[in-house]
Structure formats: C-alpha cells, structure tokens
Amino acid sequence: MPLIAGLAFSALTTDSPISTVLLSTSDPSFAQVSSSTLGEDLSATAQSLFPSKPVSIRLALPSFLDRPTRKPILQAFKKAELEFPQLAEVIQLAHISITTEDHAPRNEILFHFSPTFAICRLVSTFVEEGIRESTALKETTVTIHSPSPDTNAIIAQFVDLAQAALAADEKHGTKIERIIIVDPNVTSTEATLSTWSQHQQSPIKLITIGFPSVALEAAKTALNFYESNRRLVIPHIPVIYRIGIVNADGFVYAFIPRHLVVPQSHSATFTTSKDDQTQATVSVVIGESPRGEENLRVGLLVLRDLPKKAKGGLAIRVTVDVNDVADVSVTAEDVESGLSEKTIIRNFLGERHWDELLEALETYELNEEATGGNVNATLPE
Known part of the structure; x- marks a missing residue:
C-alpha cells in the first residue's frame, strides 16, 4: 500500500517533537498518526518515521528556520534514500x-x-x-x-x-x-x-x-499533489524546474519549461559569439532565474574543432531530449559540417544534490521565467 507522509516539526534541535501522519494512496479510510522526537542522527530519525518508504512527503517546518538551518534535515532525507520532501510552513x-x-x-x-x-x-x-x-x-x-x-x-x-x-x-x-x-x-x-x-x-x-x-494537513496536501500528478502525467512525469542552456550573454535559453510533461524534445539554432571561434560550450542548467549563474548547472558539453569563421558565421543546432525517466540528452551539431557532440545526464535530478538546487532557488527568488530567446542566440567558447 503506497503511503503519503505529512510531518510537522516544532524545531530542528535534538529531542524536539515531531508529529507524523501517514495516508494511503489506495485506502481513503487509512490514517496513521504518531509522535516522536528528533534524534542526534537526523538520517536515522528520518528512516525510523516510516514503516515503508512513502511515495510523497511534505515537511511542515517553523518559519523562523533559515536555509542553513533547514539544510541538514533535507540532507538527512537524501541520505536515508527517501523521497525528496516538499516544504511548507507550520x-x-x-x-x-x-x-x-x-x-x-x-x-x-x-x-x-x-x-x-x-x-x-x-x-x-x-x-x-x-x-x-x-x-x-x-x-x-x-x-x-x-x-x-x-x-x-x-x-x-x-x-x-x-x-x-x-x-x-x-x-x-x-x-x-x-x-x-x-x-x-x-x-x-x-x-x-x-x-x-x-x-x-x-x-x-x-x-x-x-x-x-498540521501534519495531517501536510499529508493531505502531499496526497493531493501526488494524485493530481498521476492524473495529469500517467505514464509520464512532469519537469519540476525549467531546463535550459546558458547563452554567451549569461542569460538562460529555456528549452523545457517547468511543469511540462516529459518525454519532450526541443531544438534551437545558435551561432558563435566571437570571430574565429573554434569551440562552443553548452552549459545545461535547471532553476528559475533568467541568469545562468543563478541556477544549478547539471551538465556541460563542448563542441570542438569548429571551422574558423566570423562571429555568427556558424549555425549550431542544439537539441535537448528528456525521456520518461528524466534522463536528459543534449546534442550540439555544426549544421554545415555535421560535426557533433552529445552528453547524457542520467536521472538529472535524482542523482543531484537537491540542497544545492534549493540553495540556488532560495538565493534568487525570481518569479519570472526566462523566455525562449531568439533563434540567433550565441554560445560561448
């Protein structure tokens, strides 16, 4: 029976009380309420909270906790190999x-x-x-x-x-x-x-x-989120954060907008940003900021041995494919010569440090989405 978990923390100090509510994705009558305390080993505490791994978790945390204070509990859930939790305020x-x-x-x-x-x-x-x-x-x-x-x-x-x-x-x-x-x-x-x-x-x-x-409300909202995603994307999954590449000007060209259901494949044509440019760098990022440096870089591809031409003289086709298990394939190809390079980022969120992504998102709290840009965007060396 797949479980949904809602947890409410009064603080993140040792012996602080934790309330846990477990709901079922298949049995609406099932609701298990328990209480415990936070131990010194956060990952061991996280593992001990559930009889089996929940498919969705929402943590309710006090609003006075800043990002560095919250970070250990997120790392603990990752270390315990649990689902990355959604966060909310108590x-x-x-x-x-x-x-x-x-x-x-x-x-x-x-x-x-x-x-x-x-x-x-x-x-x-x-x-x-x-x-x-x-x-x-x-x-x-x-x-x-x-x-x-x-x-x-x-x-x-x-x-x-x-x-x-x-x-x-x-x-x-x-x-x-x-x-x-x-x-x-x-x-x-x-x-x-x-x-x-x-x-x-x-x-x-x-x-x-x-x-x-509070834990019950956290579990209910986590269950609603889980069920809405299943109704929306079965057998597919949604992209949680925008996937893009960084232009030569430092801004992000958005290939896969957030919440778009995958699998997806999108292509765009870029040019060189300098005269006699012999390589083009494709930096793959996820996040919400229009500025490349304010997102999390998850992959890098370099297309080398390009023929020397004036700035803008080459057409480089970049394709981003995301399959149904969130593997990202990025291909860059010189349209004229056929020269190409490809990189694959396996399960690009599952194997990444979620806390790094959270840090980027929390540091640069921007609601605007980077636009797709124009088809004559340029790539850095």
Whole structure:
C-alpha cells in the first residue's frame, strides 16, 4: 500500500517533537498518526518515521528556520534514500487546515509556539471559490527563555501591536476576527474553540490546534499533489524546474519549461559569439532565474574543432531530449559540417544534490521565467 507522509516539526534541535501522519494512496479510510522526537542522527530519525518508504512527503517546518538551518534535515532525507520532501510552513498549513469556507477579507492573528520561539503574524485573509489569499501585515518572533512561558502575555503584547498597526493603516479595517494558536503540546487532530479577551477588549474567537493537525494537513496536501500528478502525467512525469542552456550573454535559453510533461524534445539554432571561434560550450542548467549563474548547472558539453569563421558565421543546432525517466540528452551539431557532440545526464535530478538546487532557488527568488530567446542566440567558447 503506497503511503503519503505529512510531518510537522516544532524545531530542528535534538529531542524536539515531531508529529507524523501517514495516508494511503489506495485506502481513503487509512490514517496513521504518531509522535516522536528528533534524534542526534537526523538520517536515522528520518528512516525510523516510516514503516515503508512513502511515495510523497511534505515537511511542515517553523518559519523562523533559515536555509542553513533547514539544510541538514533535507540532507538527512537524501541520505536515508527517501523521497525528496516538499516544504511548507507550520503556521501556514495550520491556517489552511481551518480555513475551509469562502469569506470576505478579515484580519486574523496566527501564533506558532515552539520550545524556543513564538512566531506572531497578523494577516488579512479572504477565500473565494475555495481559493485562499492571505497577506501578512505584521510579524515578529519572540525568543522564549522559560520552559513554561507566559503565552497569554505574548498573545496580549502582539494583539496590542496588531491593533496599532491596523489603526495606522485603515484599509484593512481595525477588527481582529480570530486568533489561531499552533501549540506543540496539543496531541489531538481536532481544533478547540474558545475566546480570548484582555484589556477590556471585545472577546476574540480563539482556535487552538496541535501539531498532529498540521501534519495531517501536510499529508493531505502531499496526497493531493501526488494524485493530481498521476492524473495529469500517467505514464509520464512532469519537469519540476525549467531546463535550459546558458547563452554567451549569461542569460538562460529555456528549452523545457517547468511543469511540462516529459518525454519532450526541443531544438534551437545558435551561432558563435566571437570571430574565429573554434569551440562552443553548452552549459545545461535547471532553476528559475533568467541568469545562468543563478541556477544549478547539471551538465556541460563542448563542441570542438569548429571551422574558423566570423562571429555568427556558424549555425549550431542544439537539441535537448528528456525521456520518461528524466534522463536528459543534449546534442550540439555544426549544421554545415555535421560535426557533433552529445552528453547524457542520467536521472538529472535524482542523482543531484537537491540542497544545492534549493540553495540556488532560495538565493534568487525570481518569479519570472526566462523566455525562449531568439533563434540567433550565441554560445560561448
């Protein structure tokens, strides 16, 4: 029975609690909830979480973790030979799990309490036709030094800050509709409802949920992602990130756009970038940035012994093929002479360092896709 896993981490320090929910791809009634703690050996911990390797995993991590702090857990999953996990924020999944009906824009405060930090976030959210949009208006992180922190004091202090922020910018209104707390001490997948009132304010609806609820939402979203991909691409697979080559000007020519279903084959004609250029370099990259250096290079091909001609005097045909198991074949051919070179990048993502790709994507957070460029693009030496 193929399994889908959702995990919620309160932190990435030794003995931090982990909530795990396993769902089945074939049995909708199956749901297994468990709790554990993070050991000193992260890869051993990762292996111990599952009775068998899940086909899809989503990790919910605290938003205060920066990339270097998250990197070891990703490396641990790779070392344990598990599926590369999708990532999400604990506080975001918690919010999604209890936002199920359409509503007009409203102000809400989210709290994520962990043993060492409290994340406090004011958001304006609306849901229309099942699509949720949330805008962060104010956020702060509070360091917790006591094993028994005064959570009410932390809540009261941030509510004051939130109300001051709303009063200063009235376009979102001044009313706070809900307070949502993610509490690692709650062991149920059910949310509890109550009210919160301080400083003579009108009571605010208070919802408290535990990490099992967050892990369940992580598993549900991972299952939806897995099933949508299977419906979309059986027996094929989608390209997760754009595949391109780097022009002489340093920008990326996109051969295979992201999310395109493979197998695929695309060709384009390039020219030389210098007079008397006797070799052309084809640098294969994956990523999202239009600049070649801001992506992850996964392969290199050099077409040598080209005849000397003026700049732009040669036509070099480059073909990128991706087969149904994500092997990438790149061929460069001098159209006039027939001289050619070919390289094959086996399972180009499976054998690569995912953390390197994540580093490139996180360092250069660009939403724009590099365009296909023009057919007279040039190749460097």
